[in-house]
Ligand code: MN
């Protein structure tokens with residue numbers, strides 16, 4: 572039997588034999604991202620929350636800052652789980668390439684760590700869990716983002732969904748764009764900027780550090796999603812119609828508007844040297860990067876990054892200490908035999 576898929580590297584296929592063939596490499600980009608993610612392993616619970624707890628209880632954190640933290644966690648609580656579920660219940664089923672599947676499994680694990688971050692922060696700061704976990708129902712600017720994600724995606728998880736027609740492949744493309752580019756690539760970013768801005772002022776450093784690692788994970792998820800979208804288009808050029816390109820530009824524009832509305836809601840008075848207007852520029856900047864990533868021509872009217880420091884915080888150098896410390900700790904801990 573000639574297994575064509577192990578040669579062509581088609582992402583989507585009925586030939587299920589291909590799912591086990593990691594070698595020879597056909598999507599080395601996905602494999603390399605998988606290796607890089609494994610090398611960057613981290614655990615939220617390894618980051619101490621003691622200073623955060625003291626600051627939170629000793630009123631060193633203002634009410635506006637507390638609200639910002641709860642709103643950010645509120646959006647993440649709904650969407651991290653949405654992304655993880657979509658990955659395994661929908662995307663994974665149709666992407667039969669072994670290396671891409673390997674990356675998706677890794678990404679799903681990282682989403683579960685991000686869920687753990689939310690739980691760990693709620694536990695540490697003794698937050699009202701209903702306020703955090705019901706935010707996607709109760710806070711209009713958060714609900715609007717989640718509703719938008721649901722509205723623009725078709726249900727591709729149905730048993731009888733056949734991914735082989737042109738329309739079905741466009742539905743997959745829409746799913747990839749919605750979750751990887753809009754949800755992870757756009758909707759997470761104002762929250763990251765706000766929480767990291769707190770950390771820059773030595774406030775809630777534990778949360779801020781966890782967000783640094785989360786942001787690094789998300790950067791890799793976006794890179795993979797962009798690769799997936801471009802590869803699917805390259806393999807099926809007939810699905811990349813003018814109509815679907817216009818639709819995607821429209822979706823990204825609406826997503827940027829929703830994200831700006833969310834930032835205004837979370838930062839009503841402007842704190843931490845941040846104000847909602849900066850997020851207009853920031854979301855335009857992010858939106859332009861996402862459009863660029865998938866080869867769409869539209870550009871938002873401004874292209875300046877008001878938070879140049881954001882790129883630096885995920886810099887590998889800056890994070891080196893954490894990993895050096897951990898490797899030492901692992902090496903100094905008892906031998907593996909002790910566990911068996
Ligand atoms: Mn995540």
Ligand code: FE
Pocket residue numbers: 654682755788789792
């Ligand atoms: Fe992610």
